[in-house]
Amino acid sequence: MSGGWRRFAPWALMAVLTAALAAAWWGGLLDVLDKTAGPVAVLLQLGIFLSGWAVAGRPGGDAGPSGDGLDGSAAKLADAVEAFWADEVAKRGLTREHGLIPIDLRPLGPTGHPAGPDGPDAPLTLDSARSAVDAYSAIGSRCWVILGGPGGGKTLLAALITVGLVHQWKRRAREEDGVPRAPVPVYVSLAGWEPSDRSTLVDWIAAQLEESHAYLTGARALLEAGRVRPILDGLDEIGVPGDRPGSAAETRRLRSEALARIADWAARWDQEDPERPGVVLTGLTGAYRGAVSLTRAGRRRAAIPGARVDEVRPLGLDRLREHAARTVSPGQRDRWASVLRHLEQPVPAAGVLANPLMATLAFEIYDDDRRDPHDLLSYADTASLERHLLSSLVDHAYPDDADAGAADDGGDARPREWLAHLARRMRDEDRNDIRWWELTGRWERILAALVTVLTVGPAAGLGFGLLFHEWLHVYRWADPMWGAAAGALLGAGWGLGLGAAAALKQPPPSRLRFRGARRRRLPQMFRAGALTAIFGGAAGWAFTHDWAGLAAGVAFILPIALVYSAASPDATVQVAHPQRLLRTDRTVAAVFGAAYGVPITLLTAFTVDPLIGVVLGLFCAAAGAFTYGAPWVAAMPSGQAGAVAIVRLWLARVVSRGRLPRDVLGALDDAYRRNVLRRVGPVYEFRHASLRDVLAGPLPPGDGRPEG
Template sequence: MATLDPEPPNEPTHPDDAVGQSTNNVLSASAGTAVQVGTLHGGLNFHSPPPELLTGRAALLAEAADRLADAVRSQWRREEARRQVREPVALPVRWRSAANALTDARGALPDVAAGGLGDVARVFRELRFGRLVVLGAPGSGKTVLALRVVLELLGSRADTDPVPVVFSLGSWDPTVIELEDWLVDRLTLDHTGLDAVGPDGKSLAAALVETGRVLPVLDGFDEIAVGLHRDALKGLTTAAVPLVLTSRTEQYEAAASKAWPLSCAAAIELVALTPEDLVGHVPPGGAAAWTPVLDELRAQPRTRAAAVLAEALSTPLMVTLAHTAYGAPPGRDPAELLDPSQFPTPEAIEAHLLADYTLAVYRRPTPGGHRKRWEPERAEHWLGYLARHLTELRTPDLHWWHLGETLGRRSGTAAIVLVSGLLIGLVAVVVETVVRVALPSDDFVLGPSELMALSVFGLLLGILAGSVFGIVNWAAGRFLPAALEPSRVRVRIPPVAGADHAKIAPRLWLGLVVGLVFGVVFAVVRKIPVAPVDGQGWIAGLVRLGVVDTIVYGPLFALGGGIAAALTAWLETPLDPKAAVSPVALLVRSRSNAVFRVLVVVPVFGLVIGAGSGLTCWLAAVALDGTGIFVQWSVTYAIMIGIVAGLGGGIGYVVSATAWGQWLVLARVWLPLTGRMPWAVVAFLRDAHRLGVLRQSGAAYQFRHARLQEHLARTYREARQR
């Protein structure tokens, strides 16, 4: 990269508190005098050594940057191949210098006014401040261009170069979180191992961002929530870091008119496709159908219908949709797009292609002639629900652990109460029935009255325990939302070096509180069927027996819960930074951790309650010796209670306080039951990704284009209103 001018202009470019001058100074300093400035805004310097001395911390960050570069390169190569960006018949993506009103004069392009897809990375390296804005119409190829920049920069990356990372900007709220902090959060979520804490107490993600080892490629400025574009533009300016930003021209121009263009940034605008560009991009086997259409588009003078179609097919997105819609099923003739009575405007053609795309994709014959698993109309309905879900969340990122949020907090909590209560009650009845059958004794008979008592016990325990864990779920969502995010750790026996032991104390207290509440509920419910004893009334008998059991089992359940929670925290280990990150991989890891925690809770509860109740009863028997009061206790009874409590507590915890548990209840059970999603949700999402309807970005899926998401969401709403 060229050496930056250490003496920027003295006049502030922007009227609001001279923020433009400040940004100019920081960017110049960060690139020209990187050793003297703080590390918060490390400059984009492709050929200079990093500002840190070669210490252990620098080596750690260099290794983390290299692993991040490998992960980013692997992910986007796969996505580029899926989108056929570099195929011989790929559509050209050309650009020109944007209007002066959209460019900061200090960041002008270096003696170049136009270029193609392969030129952007070279031009970016020559920019004075390393800040580039890519503008264009919807579907014009902005994301593809950003992807190519990332891969070309990674292809020639030196050890000290920053790692270009794509971030979907639509989920950023600049009024809530600053850009650098948001980048750290996204890196931690999308790339394993970067949440590990270094010697300085900061996460690797934070250290990489603060030392300028990450080059943000911010895709989708236009997808930021309406009303926040001006704040976002100001936040990007004051962040004063090298970056690449993509946006629809209209939204960026509107934001710039209310504030200013991005400080110290060059801007380019993508050029519309011409009919000549389409000639070499005909779908396989479609030449006979498309040749007459292309001939009419290239004819001079054009007819009105040809001019309308040429304008509609001026972006790669619409060309791809047209080829898909008129490639399946066979026999559809693209010449109908030239019918002015059906399609009088470019907007009418675009709406038609968007409406046909999803159905056409799912009607395509599969290799080998296998029948599609998903009915096209049902698939479109489910995708519409997902699109509406993302629209309501105001984000392009489809995370599996957020799928149930469109049910609303109350409905979601009610589902947690119902499912956890049903499971816990069923477990209690099954375990006690099996024990009574397997170990018959005077204390464990199984007659009609005992079966009735067990049923009542299971019902009441399920209702109360489900309510307890429903409250836990609500509190976690309200006060500890991080608890409902997917696992970013492994759980191993024995634990390995690098475990975060700071989590043990808070987990211990949480386990104590939840265990105590669950123990009180268990003790009281267990005595309800036998409360009226010795001629006493029901309430008096319940108080007499319930209080005694509460005094015994409340502390024991609390101790068991605390030990189990602390033990699982102790066994947690940071993920291997080389581990692949994808929505499915994250889901599988979260499921494995949840199951492992249940397997830890059950034996811990069994041992704590068995040994603890035995010790308590022995002490009570010694204290009451000679009083005529006998204390009854058996090992079988203690083990039975331990299994019921362990399974019940483990199930309740997983369902109410983990991301995978919420996914299981809401996305895998509740949404399919109500017809909003298919039963095989994971298979459906993977298939949509394979077919190109969805794309992958780190740990999230996204619709292949914002316009497709908008169309599907609108179609779903209209269908619901009929």
């Protein structure tokens, strides 16, 4: 009974208050009240709004699909994953035709230590997506741990497995002429995850899915139903920056917690079900062993149940010779044959080229007839040769800055300069992912707060100041200047509040599209529109002292409600692209700026003064375009207050003082096409963390972190 009453009461209150407002107007009650007419009308409007808020409910996420809806979501996810990785195959060299060096794996025990010659698993060689799928399908538990050293090819193997499994899923869909029950493989980076009760593995994967797949409703429902197979890359990328006190112990604890939660995920599914999601996990061998050891000490599940554990083996000379014969240009074959003969001796280059990443870089850089691979033999130690190869990658990618997308044409940063600037920032933050909407440090956050205060504060202060001044002038409750002062104080408080939010939060780019008002989004329209209609109606009444003015005020504010009703998340089935996010964020800023600026300009010009209308309208347009304010937070699911992403990107460009290119997104995409960066959904990454560290340069004196 009580639950039904809670559902019924808001509707009853809304109906009573609406009837009271209509009766007051029809019976002339507000005219009798005279001095209190305006406040009474506004209070009634406010009551209607609050009861309507209860009717509509607080904004929240979609509960997600069920039944046939799960099949539809899984099919969309598979389509997007396949389309994204189809473009990545050539970029990442995921086929032998595109330069993939076959990778040999040796089996380890469950704890990551050698299993011995009598171990249950045989060695593997992966040289294609098909071989990766065959190896994975032979694992009964559907759980696979792949370990190795830095640059060993673990991320490449994670991508290879993702490509092979999604192709297998799509093939089954065609054969069955429907949606397979098999889980959809999804590559997920573990960088940045800090496992806790508030950030479980499901939470983390769902957040990554929502970031890369805006069209997907109910990501959590797919995970809970076992319809997603997570390919988790980078156990060793979990941790805290190395310059913090106690960071090493905290990093070990986080990795141990992460491994325990991954093991719990694998154990929750029926081990006899051939369609169970399982998991694929990659990481540094040492990081995995340390996590297992600490997890066992804590008496928690230390290993993933039934998982096969493998370690990437160093490349042998036979692999290098085979790769050279297949990929090296005719003009370089004799040189490379000579270099490979020298590698039979214990020279530094032999150890460096046994690393898959370094070998790939060497063949890539020295496939130019103008460069002699014998240079590789001139380095006295492995560290200097590795730095040479990583640094030469940028020179190879940008052979001539005049032809590069970010050349110095009037003060713009050159590629090596802005890549080094980004690398230093990423290294200082101990991360490899580049989100263009998070290129903000302390000064950018302070400036974002200042922009918010200087747009929202005057808009709210001037608007409420005019309203309060007029009320006091008409009803003579006090000196009208007190009304102006109250408005200024309210504007300052509002601006400072949102400014604090802008300094603390970094809302992601908007994913909205405008496709016309829809009936199912009426609650969204009501939440935002009613809040602004209170101000519009109050202003109309205060300045005209009749119901026509109140109606005009509400009518002028109506476009804001219509814009919120027409806005909906982008449902395009594709992995989010950084450039598309930037264009969408600009469009949303322009639409909301116009939605706030134009009606408020007209309303104020009609009721007060044209010049004041223009000034107030400009401030409101700037506030609507550049910040997420109260109507946004009220109307949008998971709405966050703060400065919009394009403002923070512009501030990052300003604060960099020329160290970032003018067209940041264009330069990032250019570096991605030149294979200096890679991309996972809307996030760019350096091709390897070692490349980031070399570009960043030496660590400052006193930094406790090891180089590289």
